Amino acid sequence: xxxxxxxxxxxxxxxxxxxxxxxxxxxxxxxxxxxxxxxxxxxxxxxxxxxxxxxxxxxxxxxxxxxxxxxxxxxxxxxxxxxxxxxxxxxxxxxxxxxxxxxxxxxxxxxxxxxxxxxxxxxxxxxxxxxxxxxxxxxxxxxxxxxxxxxxxxxxx
Numbered sequence: 001x002x003x004x005x006x007x008x009x010x011x012x013x014x015x016x017x018x019x020x021x022x023x024x025x026x027x028x029x030x031x032x033x034x035x036x037x038x039x040x041x042x043x044x045x046x047x048x049x050x051x052x053x054x055x056x057x058x059x060x061x062x063x064x065x066x067x068x069x070x071x072x073x074x075x076x077x078x079x080x081x082x083x084x085x086x087x088x089x090x091x092x093x094x095x096x097x098x099x100x101x102x103x104x105x106x107x108x109x110x111x112x113x114x115x116x117x118x119x120x121x122x123x124x125x126x127x128x129x130x131x132x133x134x135x136x137x138x139x140x141x142x143x144x145x146x147x148x149x150x151x152x153x154x155x156x157x
Contacts (some may be wrong), residue, residue: 005094007084010101014080017105018073021112025066033057062116069115073108076134080104083138083145090145100141107134 029038029046039046047067050060087097107130114127 003094005088005097007088007094007097007101010105011077011081011084013105014073014077014108017108017112018070018077021066021070021073021116024116025063025070028059028063028066031059033059034063058119061119065118066112066116069112072115072131073112076108079135079138083141086145087141090148092141092144092148096144097141100137104134104137107131107137 026038026040028034029036034050047064050056051064053060056064084097084101087100111127111130111134114123114130118124118127
């Protein structure tokens, strides 16, 4: 067992995991189907333009899924960061925090891969399972931290 607490490092790692989906999407936009490269000056307008096209090619659909995966990751980043902080403030065991952080990051990487590559209902259901697994992990850490504080064992703030 490691006594090194890696959980705080997982917070910026989650950011890298989140932005990675965007970088992948931007790389897809250099495909000839897009008729030009990613517009970094107005990325939201660029996404809206691609979304509004009457006919999207499979590469365009993949681009939009990658951008959606990125958005979902950034929307979930705060709950993960808050869970890491709550677990550390409650002084949960380092092994628990490291396992949680590693499992959460793994679930988000798998989520992104499934989101970007999924075109079937079966795989989209698996994507949803990975999403829920991450939320359950965060909720578990919050509950464990709450239990510590309810027993009066947490840090006095």
